[in-house]
Amino acid sequence: MTSGWQTYARRYHDFRSGRYPLPNDDREQDREDMMHGMMLQATDGRLIFALIDEDLQNIVDLGTGTGILAIKVPYLESPEKFLKAFRHMRPGARIELQDIDHQCHSDDDTIPDNWPVTRLYDLLVDAFQRFSGNSRAADLGGEYLTNAGFINIQHNCVKLSFGPKKYYVGQFYREACKQFFPALAARHFPKMGWTSAEMEVLLAECREVMKDLQCPCLQYDINF
Known part of the structure; x- marks a missing residue:
């Protein structure tokens, strides 16, 4: 979908009154492709975690960025789509959900209080x-699958670091987030009463702390 409306020099979806919070312009599509390459590095080249058969017949994909990921990975997000998928799948078929949890973590609990990214x-x-809706769909993926009727649910967690762990991943994840944060802020913060100057101050603080290569922050890419 390439139609939509523009604000802060970004183009956003007009579908369902702009419910989807991210842009749909070329910059966002480039960021999605960069995230795909980054995730291949973070997972040592694994496109999917589902235990699929070698004689795979059909794959259905939803919400897989610009299409690169959609070549092999199914991605469903809402409870209704899980239920619909369950009803239309053959016995033995598999489904996989991938999403980032949008929370800050650390291995040693050293993220400072009032940290800008948090x-x-x-x-x-x-x-x-x-x-817009639920930003923590990643945390609820297992519950969605269970409620839809799926069994033998497995959970994988891939750590995404801003810091030096897997340097290639950290370098590109920082860049992806530096593009992601202002795109979301421009969509929502004005409706919460923020001025452009106030937004830029917080975004500048986030960019500054993410420069620290010893940054302890992790986020989780969650797979079911």
């Missing part, structure tokens, strides 16, 4: 709940 994510979670 503050930004807390604000974005609030904005999603008020204007």
Whole structure:
């Protein structure tokens, strides 16, 4: 979908009154492709975690970025889509969900209080709940699958670091987030009463702390 409306020099979806919070312009499509390459590095080249047969017949994909990921990976997000998928799948078929949890973690619990990126994510979670929907779908993937009727559910977690662990991954994840944060903020923060100057101050603080290669922050790419 390439139609939509523009704000802050970004083009956003017009579908269902702009419910989807991210842009659909060329910059966002380039970021999606960069994230795909980054995830291949983070998973040592694994496109999928589902235990599929070698004689795979059909794959259905939803919500897989620009299409690169859609070559092999099914991706479903809402409870209704899980239920519909379950009803239309043959016995023995498999489904896989991949999403980033949009929370800040660390292996040693050393993320400072009031850290800018944590503050930004807390604000974005609030904005999603008020204007777009659930930003924590990754955490609920197992519950969605269970409620739809799926069995033998497995859970994998891939750590994405801003810091030096897997340097290639950290380098590109920082860049992806530096593009991701202002795109979301421009969509929602004005509706929460923020001025452009206030947004830029917080975004600048986030960019600054992400420069630290010893940054302890991790986020999880969650797979079911």
